[in-house]
Amino acid sequence: MNCRSEVLEVTVEARQVEEAMLALLHTILLHRSTGKFHYKKEGTYSIGTVGTLDIDCDFIDFTFVRVSSEELDRVIRKAVSEFKDALSNSGSDGMGQISLEFYQKKKSRWPFSDECIPWEVWSIKVNVVNLANEQERQICREKVGEKLGEKVINVVEVINRHEYLPKMPTQSEVDNVFDTSLKDVQPYLYKITFQITDSLGTSVSTTMRRLIKDTLAL
Amino acid sequence: MKTLFPLEVMQHFSTKTILTKTQLATRTRTFDTGRDNMDSGLSPQDKKDLDKFIKFFALKTVQVIVQARLGEKICTRSSSSPTGSDWFNLAIKDIPEVTHEAKRALAGQLPGIGRSMCVEISLKTSEGDSMELETWCLEMNEKCDKDIKVSYTVYNRLSVLLKSLLAITRVTPAYKLSRKQGHDYVILYRIYFGEVQLSGLGEGFQTVRVGVVGTPVGTVTLSCAYRTNLAFMSNRQFERSAPIMGIIVDHFVDPPYSSHRPANMGQPCNYRPPDEEDGGAFVGVQDSQEVCTTSFSTSPPSQCVCTLSPSPSKLSKPVPLDNVQLPLAPGLVTHTLYASRLSYQPPAAAGPAELCHPAANPNQMMHGGKEGGVVLVPAHPVHGADAHLTVEHPPITPGSIGDDDSLSHSGDGRRDEGRRSASPSDPVEALNAFTRKIGAFVNKPSTQITAASLDLPFAAFAPRGLDSEENDPMVQPPDSPPCPSPLQASLHSQGSEGSGPQDDFVMVDFRPAFSKDDLLPMDLGTFYREFQNPPQLASLSLHISSQSMADDLDSLPEKLAVYEKNIDEFDAFVDMLQ
Numbered sequence: 001m002n003c004r005s006e007v008l009e010v011t012v013e014a015r016q017v018e019e020a021m022l023a024l025l026h027t028i029l030l031h032r033s034t035g036k037f038h039y040k041k042e043g044t045y046s047i048g049t050v051g052t053l054d055i056d057c058d059f060i061d062f063t064f065v066r067v068s069s070e071e072l073d074r075v076i077r078k079a080v081s082e083f084k085d086a087l088s089n090s091g092s093d094g095m096g097q098i099s100l101e102f103y104q105k106k107k108s109r110w111p112f113s114d115e116c117i118p119w120e121v122w123s124i125k126v127n128v129v130n131l132a133n134e135q136e137r138q139i140c141r142e143k144v145g146e147k148l149g150e151k152v153i154n155v156v157e158v159i160n161r162h163e164y165l166p167k168m169p170t171q172s173e174v175d176n177v178f179d180t181s182l183k184d185v186q187p188y189l190y191k192i193t194f195q196i197t198d199s200l201g202t203s204v205s206t207t208m209r210r211l212i213k214d215t216l217a218l
Numbered sequence: 219m220k221t222l223f224p225l226e227v228m229q230h231f232s233t234k235t236i237l238t239k240t241q242l243a244t245r246t247r248t249f250d251t252g253r254d255n256m257d258s259g260l261s262p263q264d265k266k267d268l269d270k271f272i273k274f275f276a277l278k279t280v281q282v283i284v285q286a287r288l289g290e291k292i293c294t295r296s297s298s299s300p301t302g303s304d305w306f307n308l309a310i311k312d313i314p315e316v317t318h319e320a321k322r323a324l325a326g327q328l329p330g331i332g333r334s335m336c337v338e339i340s341l342k343t344s345e346g347d348s349m350e351l352e353t354w355c356l357e358m359n360e361k362c363d364k365d366i367k368v369s370y371t372v373y374n375r376l377s378v379l380l381k382s383l384l385a386i387t388r389v390t391p392a393y394k395l396s397r398k399q400g401h402d403y404v405i406l407y408r409i410y411f412g413e414v415q416l417s418g419l420g421e422g423f424q425t426v427r428v429g430v431v432g433t434p435v436g437t438v439t440l441s442c443a444y445r446t447n448l449a450f451m452s453n454r455q456f457e458r459s460a461p462i463m464g465i466i467v468d469h470f471v472d473p474p475y476s477s478h479r480p481a482n483m484g485q486p487c488n489y490r491p492p493d494e495e496d497g498g499a500f501v502g503v504q505d506s507q508e509v510c511t512t513s514f515s516t517s518p519p520s521q522c523v524c525t526l527s528p529s530p531s532k533l534s535k536p537v538p539l540d541n542v543q544l545p546l547a548p549g550l551v552t553h554t555l556y557a558s559r560l561s562y563q564p565p566a567a568a569g570p571a572e573l574c575h576p577a578a579n580p581n582q583m584m585h586g587g588k589e590g591g592v593v594l595v596p597a598h599p600v601h602g603a604d605a606h607l608t609v610e611h612p613p614i615t616p617g618s619i620g621d622d623d624s625l626s627h628s629g630d631g632r633r634d635e636g637r638r639s640a641s642p643s644d645p646v647e648a649l650n651a652f653t654r655k656i657g658a659f660v661n662k663p664s665t666q667i668t669a670a671s672l673d674l675p676f677a678a679f680a681p682r683g684l685d686s687e688e689n690d691p692m693v694q695p696p697d698s699p700p701c702p703s704p705l706q707a708s709l710h711s712q713g714s715e716g717s718g719p720q721d722d723f724v725m726v727d728f729r730p731a732f733s734k735d736d737l738l739p740m741d742l743g744t745f746y747r748e749f750q751n752p753p754q755l756a757s758l759s760l761h762i763s764s765q766s767m768a769d770d771l772d773s774l775p776e777k778l779a780v781y782e783k784n785i786d787e788f789d790a791f792v793d794m795l796q
Contacts, residue, residue, distance in 0.1 A: 031381050035307045036298040051294035051309035052384055063388045063397075068296045068309070149389040153426055156382040160429030162375055184296040 003118045006158050008151050009125040012144050013137065017087060017126060019057040020148060021080045025100055026066035027152050028122055031159045032102060033067050033187040039171040050185055061145030069185045079192040087128060090196040094128025098194040104166050105176040105189065119164055260434045264368040268433055272328050274305045275376050276335050276356055279383060279440065280320040280409060281310050283337045283354050286387035287396040287405045306377035323409040329358050331436060338408040339392050350418035351392040352444035359439060363432030375431040379440060382429045390426070390444045420447040
């Protein structure tokens with residue numbers, strides 16, 4: 001099957017990068033997480049409950065909803081802050097991209113290692129601007145808030161097309177589809193990567209790949 | 219009751235559907251009913267499940283929408299082990315009142331073709347004007363997806379749709395408005411069933427589609443139409459409040475008593491200068507204060523009563539359709555949510571029941587604290603007339619969004635505000651807290667102290683019988699004090715706070731928890747504020763004392779004459795003492 005790929009673009013101020021990324025990543029993960037599976041005999045399973053949490057942004061006029069899981073929040077925040085540091089240290093004019101990729105693992109026979117087959121990739125392109133005065137910043141707050149709202153609507157639109165989703169796995173296969181390491185929720189297997197583009201925009205002078213989350217060390 | 223799902227077909231598993239216990243138990247019953255939808259290829263059990271899913275989806279949709287417009291942040295906990303049956307595996311609390319209204323509107327029916335369930339969100343200002351903000355529609359159309367698995371795929375997709383609804387409800391413009399509700403306006407909801415009515419949304423309304431889920435009997439569609447034209451608001455509402463907003467900023471700049479204050483800077487709207495100055499900027503302020511007194515009345519029993527639900531396992535039990543007793547007529551119901559007073563705590567992991575306050579007394583209101591604690595506060599009607607929501611909205615500062623919005627106060631400081639201290643830590647909070655005093659004196663009808671006719675500063679508390687003291691120049695304060703007495707102002711007029719930054723110390727909020735007075739029409743806080751700046755004692759001002767000394771000397775001969783007349787009485791008195 002083909003991996004579907006979605007691109008979202010936002011233009012923000014430097015201090016808004018973190019919250020904007022958190023808002024979008026958490027919105028996507030909200031839709032791509034379920035409760036913990038509990039397998040029983042007879043091959044049935046029950047699903048735990050996912051709670052939600054409203055988060056107000058400090059630098060943007062925006063509120064987003066994320067799953068109520070501190071562990072997941074920590075992981076995402078770590079990734080986003082690395083991205084933010086990379087953006088500010090790159091010295092470029094602040095263009096970068098952070099990608100959230102959902103994948104499935106396919107067991108291969110020895111000596112080949114397991115394959116990771118992505119089935120959905122979300123790329124968020126970020127363009128950082130510098131503003132001169134407080135008035136512009138105030139306008140930026142509101143504008144970015146509206147833009148993020150539009151992006152959330154885009155995300156919801158894509159997700160509600162109900163295109164390919166991995167099949168619900170049996171107990172032995174669940175780690176190939178879901179990330180079962182968290183205590184309270186179970187997102188699909190995902191990884192977050194990012195890259196910073198330099199001022200030319202075409203070539204990538206600094207490419208940093210980090211695998212933030214992987215259940216098996218490759 | 220645990221919700222179990224048959225597994226997706228895997229190559230080494232049988233394709234037989236694995237039934238839950240309840241399904242097994244009810245299986246025999248369903249075959250007897252002979253439903254006529256067998257031609258759609260749907261088994262009776264599936265049809266029954268589908269109906270149940272759609273019904274509870276509708277109820278949960280209403281809960282999500284209404285909770286998103288309460289004005290507070292929603293927080294629920296994830297639970298790894300299923301705690302009963304949280305529908306669609308999402309922790310969405312059930313406000314019983316909302317469920318009740320939704321069921322009444324549905325009246326036993328389900329959303330179907332031509333029969334949509336709509337939740338209308340509108341705004342009502344303190345002046346009584348109302349405006350529809352958005353309408354959320356849950357519709358069903360004819361496009362069927364016959365091959366889809368009901369108890370599995372449809373259920374999961376409905377769950378995703380609910381998550382989308384959670385996200386989208388925070389994005390539409392009404393969300394921001396609802397977060398700021400409380401004093402100038404409140405947000406109302408109305409549930410109706412039938413034809414969708416979008417005419418009240420004004421011109422140019424936008425539509426956002428939350429999502430669709432195909433089912434064997436039709437496609438469930440959830441969308442929102444929201445108003446973009448807020449012209450009514452900007453013309454009427456914000457013009458009024460503009461002076462107030464401008465006023466707050468310079469609170470700490472000039473003392474309100476200084477006469478050189480430029481007219482366009484305005485005055486704090488809780489201050490009334492002693493000389494009854496009525497600048498143009500004040501008119502709006504006065505009006506809004508006047509309005510505040512009349513428009514917020516004691517909440518009628520049907521309003522603003524919400525109980526926190528006990529642990530979800532008790533409430534969210536899916537009720538079989540058969541057992542729901544619903545009236546036949548789906549009435550139109552309007553509800554007022556005083557959302558700032560509702561607050562939800564996430565269920566504790568160990569499972570004790572949450573704070574559950576059944577609102578036996580309709581006038582009790584749940585008061586949401588900052589940390590999410592819930593304080594049950596009885597709102598006694600003051601003076602038999604009005605309970606006020608007279609909170610002045612603090613200016614929006616970055617980072618303060620959503621922080622202080624959740625508190626509202628009754629008119630005379632009778633709320634038990636344990637958290638509010640008299641000395642706020644930072645100026646922003648001080649501004650917020652200070653401006654919340656507005657309207658504390660607004661409702662002072664005829665019960666105003668009639669001793670206002672007296673010039674004595676403490677006339678209200680002076681012993682009534684001693685008339686001679688009225689004219690005594692030693693007691694009476696000078697006529698034109700250098701610092702005008704706020705006492706006169708407050709005794710004469712309505713709506714003055716009487717405190718101001720005369721010196722460095724500003725009393726921004728004084729709500730003594732213990733003070734409650736039925737005898738006098740003012741409580742300790744009010745008393746303190748009114749008499750905070752008493753005039754100087756007459757004896758301390760030199761020229762007055764010299765003046766009165768001169769008067770004394772002049773009146774001496776008359777006094778001596780009187781004493782000589784009564785000399786017999788004095789002698790008798792002295793004899794008595796010996």
